[in-house]
Amino acid sequence: MHSLVFIKQVPDAAQVRVDYETGTLIREGVPAIINPFDTHAIEAAVQIKDKFGGSVSVLCMGPPMADEALKKALAMGADNVFLLSDRVFAGSDTLATSYALWAGAQKVIQEIGPVDIFWAGKQAIDGDTAQTGPGIATRLDVPLVTYAVEVKEVDPSAKKIKIVRLLEGGTETIEVPMPCMITTEETLNHIRFAPLSYLIKAAKTPVVLLNSSNTTIDASQCGLKNSPTKVKKAFTPPKRERGEMIEGSLDEIISAVYEKIEPMLKQLGRV
Amino acid sequence: MIKQDIKQYKNVWVFIEHNDGKIERVSLELLSKGAELAKDLNCEVCAFTVGDKVEHFAKEVGEYGAKKFYIIENSVLKEYRTEPWRNAIVYLIDKYKPEVALIGATTLGRDLAGTVATKLSAGLTADTTALDIDPSNKNLLMTRPTFGGNLMATIFCPDNRPQMSTVRPGVFKAVKNQTTPEVIKDKYDITEDQVVKKIIEKVQTGEEKVNLSFYEVIVSGGKGMGKKENLKLLEDLANVLSGTWAVSRKVVQAGWAPQSRQVGQTGQTVHPKIYIAAGISGAVQHVAGMKSSDIIIAINTDPQAPIFEVATYGIVGDCLQILPKMAEMFKQKLVK
Ligand SMILES: Cc1cc2nc3c(=O)[nH]c(=O)nc-3n(C[C@H](O)[C@H](O)[C@H](O)COP(=O)(O)OP(=O)(O)OC[C@H]3O[C@@H](n4cnc5c(N)ncnc54)[C@H](O)[C@@H]3O)c2cc1C
Ligand SMILES: Cc1cc2nc3c(=O)[nH]c(=O)nc-3n(C[C@H](O)[C@H](O)[C@H](O)COP(=O)(O)OP(=O)(O)OC[C@H]3O[C@@H](n4cnc5c(N)ncnc54)[C@H](O)[C@@H]3O)c2cc1C
Numbered sequence: 223m224h225s226l227v228f229i230k231q232v233p234d235a236a237q238v239r240v241d242y243e244t245g246t247l248i249r250e251g252v253p254a255i256i257n258p259f260d261t262h263a264i265e266a267a268v269q270i271k272d273k274f275g276g277s278v279s280v281l282c283m284g285p286p287m288a289d290e291a292l293k294k295a296l297a298m299g300a301d302n303v304f305l306l307s308d309r310v311f312a313g314s315d316t317l318a319t320s321y322a323l324w325a326g327a328q329k330v331i332q333e334i335g336p337v338d339i340f341w342a343g344k345q346a347i348d349g350d351t352a353q354t355g356p357g358i359a360t361r362l363d364v365p366l367v368t369y370a371v372e373v374k375e376v377d378p379s380a381k382k383i384k385i386v387r388l389l390e391g392g393t394e395t396i397e398v399p400m401p402c403m404i405t406t407e408e409t410l411n412h413i414r415f416a417p418l419s420y421l422i423k424a425a426k427t428p429v430v431l432l433n434s435s436n437t438t439i440d441a442s443q444c445g446l447k448n449s450p451t452k453v454k455k456a457f458t459p460p461k462r463e464r465g466e467m468i469e470g471s472l473d474e475i476i477s478a479v480y481e482k483i484e485p486m487l488k489q490l491g492r493v
Numbered sequence: 494m495i496k497q498d499i500k501q502y503k504n505v506w507v508f509i510e511h512n513d514g515k516i517e518r519v520s521l522e523l524l525s526k527g528a529e530l531a532k533d534l535n536c537e538v539c540a541f542t543v544g545d546k547v548e549h550f551a552k553e554v555g556e557y558g559a560k561k562f563y564i565i566e567n568s569v570l571k572e573y574r575t576e577p578w579r580n581a582i583v584y585l586i587d588k589y590k591p592e593v594a595l596i597g598a599t600t601l602g603r604d605l606a607g608t609v610a611t612k613l614s615a616g617l618t619a620d621t622t623a624l625d626i627d628p629s630n631k632n633l634l635m636t637r638p639t640f641g642g643n644l645m646a647t648i649f650c651p652d653n654r655p656q657m658s659t660v661r662p663g664v665f666k667a668v669k670n671q672t673t674p675e676v677i678k679d680k681y682d683i684t685e686d687q688v689v690k691k692i693i694e695k696v697q698t699g700e701e702k703v704n705l706s707f708y709e710v711i712v713s714g715g716k717g718m719g720k721k722e723n724l725k726l727l728e729d730l731a732n733v734l735s736g737t738w739a740v741s742r743k744v745v746q747a748g749w750a751p752q753s754r755q756v757g758q759t760g761q762t763v764h765p766k767i768y769i770a771a772g773i774s775g776a777v778q779h780v781a782g783m784k785s786s787d788i789i790i791a792i793n794t795d796p797q798a799p800i801f802e803v804a805t806y807g808i809v810g811d812c813l814q815i816l817p818k819m820a821e822m823f824k825q826k827l828v829k
Contacts, residue, residue, distance in 0.1 A: 235640050235781075247644055316619075320611060350639050351619035356575075356607030365690045366575045368604045384693060390600050390707055392697040398690050409753060450616030450653035454634065456646045462784060465805040472815065475808055476822050479790060482806055484826075486766055486788055489666060490709050492735055492827055 223276035223378055225267035226330055227300070227341040228323055228358065229260040231284050231291040235347040240458045247458075256291045259343025261298070263406045265413050266373060267341055268299035274378050277301040279334050281326050283311060283319065289429045296424035297416045302334055308433040313446025316349075320357025325439040326432055327362065333430075339383065340403040344369055352405075359403035367396050368405045499592075502654035505531045506591035507559070508582075509542035509550055510601055512573075516553055519597030519662035524557040526624060526665040527595060530633070533626040539563060539591070540674065543581040543681070545571035551676050558670035563589060565681045573601055574690050575608055581681040583612045588679070591655050593633055595624075598659035600704065606659045616650035618658040632656070642764060642785035663709045663766060705754070705761045710736025710769075713756055713783070714744060717772020717793065717812055721749035726816040727771065733824045734767070741773050757782035771812035775800025792816070 234255050239248045256264075267278045280295040282288050283306040292303035306326040314322060331337055340362065342355035352368075359366035372386035374395060381400045386393050388407060434441055442448060468478050487493045505527040510517040520540075527538035540559035542550065544566065551562050565581045586594060586609070596602040596609075598620045610617035623636035627649065633656040636647045650656045705711060712731040714724055727738035740750045742757055756763055758778040768786035773779060775791070775798055783789070784803050791804035792812045801807040808815060 233640075235643070238640055238643055240643055247640060315616065316607070317611060317614065317616065348640055351607075351617075352603050353607040353610070353617055353619055356604065357611040360579075360608045360611040366604070366608060367690075368575075369600060388600065388704060389695070390704060392695060394695045395693040396690060397693050450614070451618055451648050451650050454647045454649050456639075456644055458643065459638070459645055459785065462789075462803045464802050465789070465807060467801070467807045467809065469809075472810070472818055473822075475810070476815070476819050479806055479808070479819070480823060480826060483767060483788060483790075487734075487827070490663070490735075490766060491667075492710075 223270055223274045223338050223376070224279065224335055225270060225276070225339045225341060226279045226281060226327060226337045227260065227263045227267050227295070228354070229264065229280055229282045229291055229295060230257045230343070230346045231255070231282060231288040232257045232346055232348045242458060242461050245458045254287065254290065256294055257343050257346045259345060259406055259408060261413055262408055262410045263341035263343055263404075264295050264298050264300060265411045266404075266406060267339065269411065270339070270373070270376060271299070274376060276338075277334065279304065279330050279337075281306060281323065281330055283307070283322055283326065292429045293424060296427050297421050298413070299416065299420050301427070302330070302430070303427065304330055304430045304432050306432045310434050310439075310441045310444050313449065314444055315449035315451040316351050316353040316357055317451075318444050318449045320354050320361055321443045322439060323354070323358050324361040325437055327358070329432055329437045336401070338378075338381070338400040340364065340401065342403065342405045344405045344407055355403060355405040362401070362403065365398040365402045367398060367402060369407055370404045371407050371409050373410070497653055499652065499654045502590045502592040504536045504591045505534065505538045505593040506541050506563075506586070506595070506655070507538065508594070508596040508602070509540050509547075509554060510597050510599060511542060511544060511547065511550065516550055517597060517599060518667060519599060519602075519660070521553075521557045521667035522662070522665040523595045523597060523660055524554060524559055525668045525670070526660075527593070528558040528670060530593060530624060530626060534592070534631060536592070537561065541582070541585055543567070543570045543578055543585075548676060548678070551674055555672045555674045556669050557667060558672055559674045560672060561677055562674040563677045563679065565679050567681060567683060569683050569685050569688060572692055574688060574692065575604055576690060577683055577688050578605060579608045579612065580683070582609055584681050585679060586613060586655060594655040594657045596657070596659050598661045599707070602659050606657065610657050613655070614653070615655055615657050616653050618648040618650070621658045621660045622664050624658065624660065633658070638764070638785065642762065661764075662707065705737060705739050705756065705763045708737040708763075709766045710734040711739050711756070711763055711765045711767070711786075712736060712769045712771070713739040713741070713773060714771045714812070715741040715773030716743040716747070718744065719772075719813060721747075723813060724749055726813065726820070730769070730816050730820040730823070733820050733827060736765070736767070739763070741779050770800050770804070771816055773800055774798050775803065
């Protein structure tokens with residue numbers, strides 16, 4: 223079983239603060255982490271390797287400093303890690319990003335071998351689109367299973383996998399042939415502590431650098447210029463002001479609150 | 494990037510999401526918003542969907558203003574599966590060339606939109622909360638939250654059509670606007686043996702693995718709820734308001750509720766219209782997950798509790814008294 227996990231390095235969103243003067247985000251001093259959903263994708267791939275044998279490859283597109291994320295992936299049990307880094311990718315939207323990652327995946331397949339399961343997080347906590355995984359699956363022409371919460375059954379000989387995925391107000395169990403693409407929820411698994419052997423291996427395994435010259439990436443499909451969506455402007459939402467304290471007897475308070483929220487309840491069709 | 498003749502593309506299309514023979518509310522909301530956009534663009538708002546038997550939806554989409562209803566019916570498309578639905582929808586969009594295509598940002602919608610857009614090489618803006626037409630060039634302006642709601646971005650798509658977006662449920666209002674849509678039935682040939690994905694089982698839990706972000710009203714409780722049994726008070730009020738209940742991390746750590754109910758940095762990020770925080774102190778890690786709620790009502794015995802700094806309305810008092818009373822009084826006011 224060969225898994226290929228797509229991971230994104232992101233700023234720790236919980237530590238990003240807003241500068242209301244300039245309307246921008248303050249990212250200085252904010253640590254870069256592996257997108258939390260992606261750590262569960264790595265964990266799931268490593269658990270499958272531990273059970274059925276094989277290997278786990280990891281591919282990250284980002285600036286040179288993203289090799290740190292890949293080193294962490296090695297420490298979690300990945301075997302081969304690739305950093306796709308090139309100025310031509312700058313400003314890519316999800317259509318262009320999924321193209322670049324698809325092209326990067328072709329290179330990984332060429333070097334390591336065919337992939338059984340492609341993995342991505344359900345979404346990144348910075349861009350937040352949840353579009354990259356579906357985009358890559360479409361380009362790979364493999365079945366897509368989003369919002370995975372449980373790997374129910376893996377059958378390497380029949381090349382089939384059963385996944386439980388989240389629906390609104392429920393779940394469904396899906397069976398697909400491999401290769402396939404799975405995007406992960408945080409509840410898919412618990413991240414285990416890395417055994418020492420992984421850490422030792424991680425220190426010895428190099429990050430393989432991929433760019434437009436050592437892959438067959440077509441630069442005319444990447445970057446800001448070749449992305450159909452453009453950011454017209456970015457701005458911070460207004461700061462939350464301290465609101466109003468409602469006082470009185472219990473009945474008075476609740477009637478007052480009701481009056482305050484009645485327009486909203488009407489808008490929601492509750493009244 | 495592929496150069497398109499964008500002038501060929503006309504009309505605003507809204508995807509009609511349906512489950513068990515019922516249309517999802519967000520699709521009707523988008524028809525109403527789509528009608529406004531169509532007016533600015535001097536074109537028509539149209540509905541489209543695929544499925545086994547979907548023609549009967551014409552009546553309801555007509556009530557919300559759709560001028561045309563494009564459909565593909567095929568028993569293989571009965572239940573939602575990404576690839577066959579995608580292929581049928583890509584076929585429709587390729588054939589009729591709408592300039593705008595809107596899809597609800599639901600689990601199904603977000604699964605579908607990314608793959609449809611990739612096949613069409615179209616731009617796709619995610620999880621939009623505002624839609625406008627740029628008066629100078631008629632481009633669609635799509636505004637969306639990123640970085641967990643810390644940064645808003647307005648996105649446009651100047652050179653490609655359709656301009657696609659997923660739109661968050663509950664943002665726009667579904668308004669009745671009676672029409673009789675022309676039904677355009679198309680054919681897409683596909684047989685079950687061509688579909689590799691099989692649905693083995695569907696479970697309606699509604700309980701354990703809940704996606705909090707789908708709810709417009711959330712009644713949330715913290716350690717101040719006192720004990721596990723009291724969480725029932727959250728659920729009772731949530732039921733009155735047709736919402737759901739959630740908790741802080743301390744409640745999860747105490748073993749009173751599953752992690753899938755947790756709001757915050759290490760739980761879920763939610764943006765409901767109304768968030769009621771009962772017995773929650775308002776630690777930054779909790780607030781990170783709920784601060785972009787439209788209305789926040791905080792109930793806390795401690796007037797100094799930090800939750801009051803972000804609350805729209807604050808009540809100093811005992812949540813164990815206030816919650817049941819709210820449920821009782823609100824119930825009388827709300828007709829379901
Ligand atoms: C403010 C802002 C708003 C934006 N809005 C849009 C928009 O509406 N539409 C649009 O098309 N683009 C948009 N973009 C661009 C988009 O953020 C980038 O294309 C980004 O590279 C991928 O999208 P994401 O962060 O949303 O990832 P998601 O699609 O949410 O990520 C899902 C998964 O894909 C994988 N993945 C994503 N990126 C990488 C990577 N670089 N390397 C490896 N794996 C990866 C990971 O497994 C991740 O968990 C926006 C960018 C900004 C700054
Ligand atoms: C890395 C990290 C991640 C975290 N992630 C999260 C997260 O995702 N979500 C999260 O919630 N927390 C998270 N936390 C924990 C967070 O810091 C707080 O500890 C937690 O939110 C506190 O929960 P609480 O408000 O329920 O409890 P407390 O802080 O104990 O507050 C209880 C409140 O109830 C009030 N009260 C008591 N009795 C009553 C009564 N009868 N009526 C009304 N009010 C009453 C008290 O005045 C008090 O304000 C995280 C912490 C860390 C370090």
